[in-house]
Amino acid sequence: MKVLATYNIKGGVGKTSAAVNLSALAARDGLRTLLWDLDPQGGASFLLRIQAKVKGGGRKLVRGRADVPLLLRGTDIDGLDLLPADFSYRHLDLALDGTKRPTRRLGQVLAPLEDYYDLVMVDCQPAISLVSENVFDAADALLVPLIPSTLSLRTFDQLSGYVKEEVERPPEIIAFFSMVDGRKKLHREVVEQLPASRPDVVPVGIPAATEVELMGVHREAVVESAPRSRAARAYRQLWQEIRNRVGV
Amino acid sequence: MTPFDMPIRTYLVPAGSNAADVLAELVALLSAGPKARRKGPPPLAPVARPVQMTTWNVLDTADLRLRDAGLDLGLETASASAQLVLRENGARGVSAVRVPRSQRRFRLQDLPAGRVKDRLAPLIEVRALLPIVELRRRDQPVEVHNPDAKTVVRLTLTDLWATPGTDPVRLPGRVEVAAVLGYPKPFARVDGLLHDRLGLQPATTRVVDDAAALLGDQLPAATVSHPPPFELAADDPAGDAAVRILGRLADAVEANLPGALDDLDPEFLHDLRVAVRRSRSVLREMKRVFDPAARRVQAEALRWIQAVTGPTRDLDVQLLEWDELVAHLPDERQEDVEVAHRVLAARRGEAFRRMKATLRGSEYQERWAGWRRFLEDQAAVGGDGQGVGSGPDAHRPVRRVAGGRIRSVYRRMVRDGRAIDDQSPAEALHDLRKRGKELRYLLELFGSVLPERPVRRMVASLKALQDVLGRHQDREIQADNLRALAPELAALPGGADALLALGALVDRLRVEQREAREQFAERFAAFEGLKVPS
Numbered sequence: 190m191k192v193l194a195t196y197n198i199k200g201g202v203g204k205t206s207a208a209v210n211l212s213a214l215a216a217r218d219g220l221r222t223l224l225w226d227l228d229p230q231g232g233a234s235f236l237l238r239i240q241a242k243v244k245g246g247g248r249k250l251v252r253g254r255a256d257v258p259l260l261l262r263g264t265d266i267d268g269l270d271l272l273p274a275d276f277s278y279r280h281l282d283l284a285l286d287g288t289k290r291p292t293r294r295l296g297q298v299l300a301p302l303e304d305y306y307d308l309v310m311v312d313c314q315p316a317i318s319l320v321s322e323n324v325f326d327a328a329d330a331l332l333v334p335l336i337p338s339t340l341s342l343r344t345f346d347q348l349s350g351y352v353k354e355e356v357e358r359p360p361e362i363i364a365f366f367s368m369v370d371g372r373k374k375l376h377r378e379v380v381e382q383l384p385a386s387r388p389d390v391v392p393v394g395i396p397a398a399t400e401v402e403l404m405g406v407h408r409e410a411v412v413e414s415a416p417r418s419r420a421a422r423a424y425r426q427l428w429q430e431i432r433n434r435v436g437v
Numbered sequence: 438m439t440p441f442d443m444p445i446r447t448y449l450v451p452a453g454s455n456a457a458d459v460l461a462e463l464v465a466l467l468s469a470g471p472k473a474r475r476k477g478p479p480p481l482a483p484v485a486r487p488v489q490m491t492t493w494n495v496l497d498t499a500d501l502r503l504r505d506a507g508l509d510l511g512l513e514t515a516s517a518s519a520q521l522v523l524r525e526n527g528a529r530g531v532s533a534v535r536v537p538r539s540q541r542r543f544r545l546q547d548l549p550a551g552r553v554k555d556r557l558a559p560l561i562e563v564r565a566l567l568p569i570v571e572l573r574r575r576d577q578p579v580e581v582h583n584p585d586a587k588t589v590v591r592l593t594l595t596d597l598w599a600t601p602g603t604d605p606v607r608l609p610g611r612v613e614v615a616a617v618l619g620y621p622k623p624f625a626r627v628d629g630l631l632h633d634r635l636g637l638q639p640a641t642t643r644v645v646d647d648a649a650a651l652l653g654d655q656l657p658a659a660t661v662s663h664p665p666p667f668e669l670a671a672d673d674p675a676g677d678a679a680v681r682i683l684g685r686l687a688d689a690v691e692a693n694l695p696g697a698l699d700d701l702d703p704e705f706l707h708d709l710r711v712a713v714r715r716s717r718s719v720l721r722e723m724k725r726v727f728d729p730a731a732r733r734v735q736a737e738a739l740r741w742i743q744a745v746t747g748p749t750r751d752l753d754v755q756l757l758e759w760d761e762l763v764a765h766l767p768d769e770r771q772e773d774v775e776v777a778h779r780v781l782a783a784r785r786g787e788a789f790r791r792m793k794a795t796l797r798g799s800e801y802q803e804r805w806a807g808w809r810r811f812l813e814d815q816a817a818v819g820g821d822g823q824g825v826g827s828g829p830d831a832h833r834p835v836r837r838v839a840g841g842r843i844r845s846v847y848r849r850m851v852r853d854g855r856a857i858d859d860q861s862p863a864e865a866l867h868d869l870r871k872r873g874k875e876l877r878y879l880l881e882l883f884g885s886v887l888p889e890r891p892v893r894r895m896v897a898s899l900k901a902l903q904d905v906l907g908r909h910q911d912r913e914i915q916a917d918n919l920r921a922l923a924p925e926l927a928a929l930p931g932g933a934d935a936l937l938a939l940g941a942l943v944d945r946l947r948v949e950q951r952e953a954r955e956q957f958a959e960r961f962a963a964f965e966g967l968k969v970p971s
Contacts, residue, residue, distance in 0.1 A: 219532065219533060219551075219552070237587075238585045238586060238587035239587065260619075261618050261619055262617075262618060262619035262620070263443075263588075263617035263618035263619055263620065264588075265580070265587065265588040267591070270618050270619075408586075
């Protein structure tokens with residue numbers, strides 16, 4: 190079972206859209222896939238038409254007192270299940286803080302699912318916190334969406350540095366461009382030039398496209414609702430890159 | 438049962454209806470549901486998805502191992518692609534793997550790595566997956582939505598036709614209803630409607646069984662070389678019983694011959710040889726039920742078939758056991774013996790070509806026709822419907838004749854086994870093993886007319902003894918075979934390295950043979966104290 194996590198310190202950069210679309214593609218490729226919506230906003234749960242509610246809340250979950258399989262929901266895509274979000278996840282740091290080995294708890298939640306899934310995709314909340322440290326510990330790879338702008342790249346450097354220096358078992362980092370606006374010269378230049386100098390950045394850009402925004406209306410992955418769109422093609426290309434890099 | 442084992446139920450479409458009729462009735466029932474009521478479960482809406490037409494070749498081994506394990510393997514071909522789709526009875530989801538569109542038969546080594554291969558490997562082993570029956574299927578997927586338009590139950594309504602020739606034959610359609618993880622209540626509701634309101638009956642047969650029932654012998658015959666115990670009556674005339682058994686074994690030879698000649702997998706030839714060996718055993722052990730002169734001619738015919746097929750089978754066994762054998766070598770030496778494997782494979786190719794030519798030739802046809810004529814003649818002798826065969830024991834009850842033979846072979850084994858000590862040559866153990874095979878065949882073929890418990894105990898004890906004797910002899914043969922490669926290997930590039938590595942393997946085989954011999958006394962002690970079934 191491989192664990193991937195869509196993560197960025199910044200919010201609103203396309204994490205949830207990437208998590209939902211990549212999970213859908215994984216399931217369509219025949220991988221038994223679980224998407225864990227760890228963001229208290231519950232964006233992924235909403236997009237998959239599943240109520241963002243976990244019986245017992247985040248505290249029970251991270252303290253090992255929840256029967257995890259009973260919390261799972263099947264999505265409309267055969268082979269893709271969801272561990273839904275819950276608004277109580279906003280206090281997950283507090284719940285983790287009082288536990289033994291607080292940076293390993295999320296990995297322990299996933300441990301009983303080892304035999305049932307080939308891939309777990311975790312959609313994380315932004316910011317560096319105890320929750321994100323847990324994710325860094327559990328994940329085989331972090332998928333980092335980057336808006337091709339100076340500030341965004343600076344944040345990415347901060348994240349890479351932190352993971353390499355502070356995390357005991359650092360996951361592989363795979364960054365990709367997100368919300369790319371082809372009309373902007375800066376976006377075009379960054380997308381063309383950065384992957385050559387940074388091997389942890391894959392040369393794929395998810396466009397800032399209407400179809401991606403319409404996911405909230407259709408409540409469906411772009412790769413399902415508009416499989417021939419530019420955005421869907423970009424997600425498929427990204428998924429191939431990720432598969433090759435992490436070996437799933 | 439885990440929460441992941443989601444219920445899947447399969448119902449039959451009633452005769453005279455098709456999948457579309459069932460869907461229409463289900464839509465009517467769900468729309469007349471509790472929507473109008475204030476309380477009660479939320480409304481459910483079935484949404485039909487596009488129909489899929491596929492050609493579906495049911496694949497299985499010739500002895501239907503997948504069917505027996507509750508698996509359906511279909512080769513689904515659409516216009517531009519083909520995939521192997523594996524469905525597990527009652528399990529969630531399917532596994533699929535893409536395969537070349539033109540391929541119809543598969544060995545394990547043809548399958549791409551992945552879940553399908555992992556699941557099939559321990560079941561099919563060396564057997565080939567062959568097309569058993571071709572079906573056309575029209576699948577109507579239906580999603581049942583809750584008020585959030587979320588799928589909470591999945592249905593597949595399927596119309597099926599078998600296409601053995603030009604005219605399709607309609608098979609009973611099926612309705613599969615599958616729960617979605619985390620939504621047990623909508624599943625229970627839809628399942629209840631299908632069963633209680635529409636009166637659909639659970640499917641108790643597999644599609645391939647339905648096809649077999651309708652098409653009968655148009656399906657490829659499953660091999661019968663490992664038949665269930667023959668149901669004989671204790672008072673059946675021994676000649677009649679023997680001829681019936683030999684007839685079944687002859688059927689097994691004929692069922693396996695085409696697969697053996699096409700070299701589909703090594704088991705066809707193996708099963709053919711097992712059937713011939715059993716037939717020889719019956720001729721030998723029940724010789725007093727047959728006409729002696731005719732029996733001698735036919736015994737020679739069967740011996741000839743066994744001799745013709747022997748070299749290919751011996752080399753098959755060596756190749757099948759090769760990986761396990763060389764696994765005993767250190768990693769760095771394993772490549773050294775690759776040249777020996779190539780020599781074996783070439784010899785096997787040559788032996789197969791010779792065997793195929795012989796089995797397609799006139800001598801085989803004549804001998805086999807003679808064997809079939811002999812069986813017919815034996816069955817006809819007497820003409821009174823009471824007994825057959827023309828030897829002195831032909832009309833005696835089979836229980837007495839077979840029971841007597843079992844007693845006799847057992848006693849002979851006990852006598853010979855007691856004479857074996859640490860100094861006895863390997864041939865003594867080999868001879869004992871051959872008698873053990875005779876006894877095993879007698880028990881398997883005629884055991885049903887004898888008391889069950891002593892037969893069962895004797896079979897179990899004999900099996901334990903034969904395992905040791907078999908291991909002892911196999912190691913001897915393997916060592917001899919490896920040594921026999923030496924002259925050819927010595928002349929080949931890399932041959933010297935291979936010879937050194939093979940020397941290490943031969944030593945290893947000798948150790949295993951010694952270990953088997955050490956276990957013999959203990960196994961034999963358990964065997965010699967048995968009660969003889971009579």
